[in-house]
Amino acid sequence: MQKYKGHLFVISGPSGVGKGTLREKLFQYIPDLYYSVSVTTRKPRKNEEEGKDYFFVDEDKFKKYIKEDKFAEWALVHGDYKGTLLTTINQNLKQGKDLVLEIDVQGAIQLKNKFPEGIFIFIAPPSWEKLEDRLRGRKTEGEDDLKKRLKNAHYELKQIKYYDYLIINNHFEKALEELRAIIISERCRIKEQLPNVSL
Numbered sequence: 104m105q106k107y108k109g110h111l112f113v114i115s116g117p118s119g120v121g122k123g124t125l126r127e128k129l130f131q132y133i134p135d136l137y138y139s140v141s142v143t144t145r146k147p148r149k150n151e152e153e154g155k156d157y158f159f160v161d162e163d164k165f166k167k168y169i170k171e172d173k174f175a176e177w178a179l180v181h182g183d184y185k186g187t188l189l190t191t192i193n194q195n196l197k198q199g200k201d202l203v204l205e206i207d208v209q210g211a212i213q214l215k216n217k218f219p220e221g222i223f224i225f226i227a228p229p230s231w232e233k234l235e236d237r238l239r240g241r242k243t244e245g246e247d248d249l250k251k252r253l254k255n256a257h258y259e260l261k262q263i264k265y266y267d268y269l270i271i272n273n274h275f276e277k278a279l280e281e282l283r284a285i286i287i288s289e290r291c292r293i294k295e296q297l298p299n300v301s302l
């Protein structure tokens with residue numbers, strides 16, 4: 104039986120839209136998914152762990168990685184560098200693992216060119232008011248950073264056209280159900296299952 108390559112699921116959406124919570128719950132329902140840990144120059148928040156949430160590096164190291172072509176994609180997101188290592192993608196997909204990336208739209212567009220077979224999912228807020236409420240409610244950003252994130256959200260929402268799927272996170276359970284449905288449907292595609300079926 105031939106083992107087929109893993110799927111590349113790319114999730115984007117404005118800061119505060121609930122991507123992280125959705126992704127965490129998704130992993131509880133579908134355990135054989137792998138999270139792509141990004142490299143960042145952002146300082147760790149309380150409770151964030153090296154190698155689990157991010158690989159935290161300084162700007163010199165990040166720029167060295169750029170020069171050495173180590174990134175599949177990278178971008179300056181809300182003032183911090185963030186990027187996905189090529190090795191993270193290649194190693195997982197080659198082993199047939201389904202990899203989930205939670206990255207911004209600039210990075211997703213770069214990946215769309217390199218990995219057109221990827222599945223691109225955009226999570227949108229039901230309204231600007233709800234997005235602002237959620238960002239304020241999580242209390243992880245100061246006022247300046249919060250304004251920067253809201254401004255970026257306008258640009259990000261304009262990039263929906265590059266994505267394959269859109270989920271509006273109005274009701275958490277419904278949004279989670281839609282995300283699960285996308286993952287399961289993509290896994291059920293005929294062309295991907297044929298190598299596993301002996302007729």
Ligand code: 5GP
Nearest residue numbers: 118141177178180185186187205206207210
């Ligand atoms: P936070 O600073 O809240 O952890 O993440 C802010 C944003 O950075 C998230 O919306 C996420 O999409 C984006 N991000 C995280 N990792 C990467 C990455 O490796 N590449 C890109 N382009 N964006 C990332």
